[in-house]
Amino acid sequence: MNWIYEPWPWYVSGPMIALIMFLLLMVGKNFGMSSNLRTLCTICGAGNKVNFFKFDWKSQKWNLIVVLGAIIGGFIASTFLTNDASVAINPNTIADLQELGFESAGKAYLPTELFALDAMTDIKSLSILIIGGLLVGFGTRYAGGCTSGHAISGLSNLQLPSLIAVIGFFIGGLVMIYIIFPLIF
């Protein structure tokens, strides 16, 4: 039964994501997670100030329930289906990250330098989370979707806009890791 605690290889994970998209289509919905951020803005009252948020958020309630499920799934997977959460990334990547100051590379699921509770008192870690979040929230709505909406749903439907967006994702990601990371870490 030890296999149950092992991380899933790509050839299990990828088909599982396709299955999730299939199930959502079969219940009459589309796979896309970033629109929830807009819905949450509306629930917080953003519709009173900005027209973009003026819509009946109850029409998106189903997707918030998917989010609730994703939270529960994260709890189940980390609590009952995992013994050792450390992620076995490429040893070269580990060496590289340690040089940048990420001592937890290869030993944890998330870098403790950013996601441990005491990182919250570190102004640099906190800024990284805030700036990262702002960019994700702004960019994903500007592009009209994120990894699920464009890279999976959109490309599966052979949408050229989604291909442009995914190329953009990679340009942004590569600029961050090759140009900006050496400056900030």
Place this chain on the structure above:
Amino acid sequence: MRTISYLLIGIVFGITMYKSEAASWFRIYEMFKFESFHMYGIIGSALVIGIIMVQLIKRLHIKSFYGETIKFYPKEKSFSRYMIGGIIFGLGWALAGACPGPMFTLVGAGYVPILVLILASIVGTFLYGLIKDKLPH
């Protein structure tokens, strides 16, 4: 009944994001470094199956579980919004190591600081809505 189906799909999604390690900051970094096939294998295999699936649904006119026609919404034509928006998202994705699905999975996995990231991404979405009309689309 429908509510329960959304919840169950979400739970399977959350477990998949965690167990596939797609919710790990380290995997995202490794992907952008091109030092592992893992993330490419996940997205690539999901995509190959997804393309076949969408084609089958369209050509065989497969109906949903509730007998409704399955609708696909074509994305509106543009270059700048997808390219610029995509680059901004990519910068954040690589920095924070989490996109809008996995960030919720990580809440369930017990990482408190991820709440800061979620809050900031809600604010980021709000800022977009605020200046949307001034941006090239």
